[in-house]
Amino acid sequence: MCAKIISFTNDKDKFFLFPPAILCFAQILYIYANNYPNIPASSTAYTSLVYITVTIILTFLIKYFTNSWSKANTISITLILFEFHFFSVKRFLQSSLEDYFELSGILIFSFIAIAIILLIALSNRNNFLISPLFASIFSFTLIGFSSITIIKKHSQAFSAPQQDLSIKKKTKPNITVIVLDQYAGEESLKSYFNFDNSKFIHEMKSISFEYVEKTRSTYNLTTYSMASFFNMETLDVSGNISYQFENQMNAFEIINNNRFVTFLKKNNYKIYNHSIFPFSNIPATYGYTPLIVGMDLLNYHTTSQIIFRNIINTLYEKELFGFNMKSLQKKWIKYQYEHINETKLAFKNFRSDKPTFIYLHLIVPHYPYLMDSNGNPNDPYKMNDKQDKSLYIEYLKYGNSIVIPLLKELDKYDENAITLVLSDHGYYYFDKPTKEGIEFNNILFTKGIKKKIPDSTSTQNILPYVMDFIFDSTFKKTKDTSIFLQ
Numbered sequence: 001m002c003a004k005i006i007s008f009t010n011d012k013d014k015f016f017l018f019p020p021a022i023l024c025f026a027q028i029l030y031i032y033a034n035n036y037p038n039i040p041a042s043s044t045a046y047t048s049l050v051y052i053t054v055t056i057i058l059t060f061l062i063k064y065f066t067n068s069w070s071k072a073n074t075i076s077i078t079l080i081l082f083e084f085h086f087f088s089v090k091r092f093l094q095s096s097l098e099d100y101f102e103l104s105g106i107l108i109f110s111f112i113a114i115a116i117i118l119l120i121a122l123s124n125r126n127n128f129l130i131s132p133l134f135a136s137i138f139s140f141t142l143i144g145f146s147s148i149t150i151i152k153k154h155s156q157a158f159s160a161p162q163q164d165l166s167i168k169k170k171t172k173p174n175i176t177v178i179v180l181d182q183y184a185g186e187e188s189l190k191s192y193f194n195f196d197n198s199k200f201i202h203e204m205k206s207i208s209f210e211y212v213e214k215t216r217s218t219y220n221l222t223t224y225s226m227a228s229f230f231n232m233e234t235l236d237v238s239g240n241i242s243y244q245f246e247n248q249m250n251a252f253e254i255i256n257n258n259r260f261v262t263f264l265k266k267n268n269y270k271i272y273n274h275s276i277f278p279f280s281n282i283p284a285t286y287g288y289t290p291l292i293v294g295m296d297l298l299n300y301h302t303t304s305q306i307i308f309r310n311i312i313n314t315l316y317e318k319e320l321f322g323f324n325m326k327s328l329q330k331k332w333i334k335y336q337y338e339h340i341n342e343t344k345l346a347f348k349n350f351r352s353d354k355p356t357f358i359y360l361h362l363i364v365p366h367y368p369y370l371m372d373s374n375g376n377p378n379d380p381y382k383m384n385d386k387q388d389k390s391l392y393i394e395y396l397k398y399g400n401s402i403v404i405p406l407l408k409e410l411d412k413y414d415e416n417a418i419t420l421v422l423s424d425h426g427y428y429y430f431d432k433p434t435k436e437g438i439e440f441n442n443i444l445f446t447k448g449i450k451k452k453i454p455d456s457t458s459t460q461n462i463l464p465y466v467m468d469f470i471f472d473s474t475f476k477k478t479k480d481t482s483i484f485l486q
Contacts, residue, residue, distance in 0.1 A: 019132035019139065020076035024048070024055045026139040026146070027084040033146035035249060036153050040283045047299065055080065073132040086303040153253075172267055172355035173448065173470065174417040176410060179275070179359075180399050181222060182366040183423035185215065185441035192430065192438065195393050200400040204445050207407055209421070210452050212444040216482045217425035218459040220439050224485060225424040226277065226361075227254040228460040230261065232467075233478050242485040255279060260463055270354045272346040274339050275361035285339065325380035333370050333377065336362065340406060350414035365396040367429075373397035386429040418448035418466060422459075440482040458482060 025048055032044045055076060063072035189195045201211050218228040219235075221242050228235055231254050237247050256278045264271055264280065273282040299305045315323035339362065349356045368383040369391040375398060378391060385391060403421065410417060421443070428439035444462065446453055453465045458480040467475040 018056065018059070019073050019135040020055045020059050020080060021052045022139040022143075023077055023080050023135050024051045026142040027080065029146040030142050031084075033149040033153075035252070036150050040278075070132065073135070077132065077135045083303045086306070172269070174350045174356045174414050175269075175466075176358045176417060176419045177360070178403065178406070178419070178421045179226070179361040180365070180403070180421070180423050180443070181361065181363045182425060182427055183364075183396065183399065183443050184427040185423075185443050187214065188426045188438050188441040189396075192427070193389055193393055195396075197396075197400075203400075203404055204407075204421070207404070207411070207447075208415075209407075209419075209445040209447045210449070212446065212453045212457060213455040215422075215442055215444040215456065216437075216440040216458045216480070217423070217442045218481065219483055219485055220425050220428060221485055222424045223248060223251040223255070223277075225459055227251040227258070229422075229424075229462060230255060231258040231460075232260065232463050232476075233460055234481065234483065237483075237485060240483065240485050252277065256281065263467070264357050268354060269357045270349055270352070272343070272349070272356065272358045274343050274346070275359050276363070277361070279359055285342070325383075329368070329370060329377055329380040329383060332368065336364070336370070340402065343406065344409050347410050347413045350410075350417060362399070364399040364402075365392055367392075369395040371395060371398050373401065375401070387431045392427065416448055418469075419446070420462065420466070421445040422462065424459075437482060437484075439484075456480065 028044065028048045028051060032039055032041075058079070059072050059076040062075050063069055066072055066075075184193070186197060186201075189197050205211060217225045219225040224235060224237060224242065224247075227250075235251065235254065237251075241247060257280070261280045271280050271282060273279040274285050277284050312323070314320075316325060316328065339360065343358060343360045346356070346358050367386045369378055369385075369388070370383055371377055372394040378394075382388065382391065407419065407421070410419065422445070423442040426439050426441040430439075440458075442459070444453070444457070446466075449466060449469045451465070451469060453462065457465070461477045461480060464475040464477045
């Protein structure tokens with residue numbers, strides 16, 4: 001029986017181990033492990049099932065036409081490697097040979113390489129590097145490595161603040177964090193947009209919010225800014241390079257499991273995540289976002305998805321088969337309304353015996369500038385113009401108009417709740433030179449904290465001041481700083 005199990009190339013043997021299916025599972029598990037816990041396990045299982053089913057069907061079809069299990073397995077293995085590793089090859093060629101390879105050139109180069117490998121596979125020569133035996137050894141090694149990675153990440157605890165995180169008071173405050181993405185601060189709005197936002201500031205003060213002036217984000221990009229906000233410290237960003245994959249994944253992991261999450265869990269908070277990130281192992285409820293999050297982390301860089309996205313983009317650009325920017329705009333607006341309505345429903349939990357934390361992250365006034373100040377849809381063919389000042393300000397005004405009623409709704413359920421309204425960073429799509437560092441100029445409004453947070457506080461120190469109030473003590477803070485990431 002053992003001889004039959006390891007006899008991968010014996011076509012007469014009906015009890016062969018299926019190397020392509022194992023390799024497919026190993027590749028998906030490896031991606032899941034690298035991005036754990038930012039990809040939902042259930043979605044990973046479903047994706048694995050789909051890939052394995054397609055692989056098995058494909059292998060049987062190739063066996064039917066070649067009349068050889070060995071060739072069928074080898075061809076399937078080659079296609080799987082192309083599916084999961086084309087992006088890595090593309091990225092390597094573009095970084096090392098960018099003068100010689102555009103995307104079309106890389107595609108041609110890759111398909112030629114695939115053709116050569118397939119010719120070798122279809123020949124009668126035995127090549128260990130593309131054999132089912134080698135694929136199986138590689139797969140089980142990858143599965144073992146991925147499993148160890150998942151176990152290590154699962155058991156790894158983030159370093160918590162030195163203070164005891166248990167609230168001694170009988171009543172634990174409800175907490176809400178509302179993030180308005182890329183909402184510029186007062187200085188930026190006045191100097192670059194020539195816009196006075198004092199009306200909104202007065203409206204916020206009229207509903208008992210404190211306005212913290214001249215606040216600055218710790219980082220100029222969303223993922224890193226929110227990671228530093230929730231972990232209450234600056235991050236270790238290798239080379240200060242934002243687009244480095246390892247840096248991005250580290251920031252995602254910190255947003256999902258951080259010092260503030262530790263505090264919430266320790267005190268038995270009910271957590272509602274209506275954001276664009278996984279938070280406390282609750283998947284992102286994003287509808288549209290410029291970030292790669294959730295399930296997209298699993299399949300975003302696969303060859304089939306790269307081709308699929310290019311086809312969809314072409315359909316939108318050419319407006320074929322009902323694909324157009326107007327329909328996309330309607331879908332994005334729908335997602336935004338759903339986020340707000342879900343948050344309103346979560347407010348009702350404020351009246352329960354269990355303390356509640358709500359995280360709402362709106363892509364407002366970040367582009368695409370979906371609506372004008374009155375909530376009317378903008379021209380769908382102009383909404384992606386990042387540098388259009390008038391569109392940005394109109395969308396900012398729209399954001400003001402939806403935030404005030406939302407906060408009044410919150411007050412109906414708990415007027416003493418701790419509430420933070422802030423932006424992750426300021427506006428940075430400048431079309432001309434501006435004052436250095438103005439992209440860090442963001443906003444912060446607070447309510448439910450008796451002691452005002454000092455002006456000029458940077459993002460990573462906001463929650464420590466909140467913790468000061470909750471614990472009635474001095475919580476550890478770091479030096480206020482702003483770090484520009486490339």
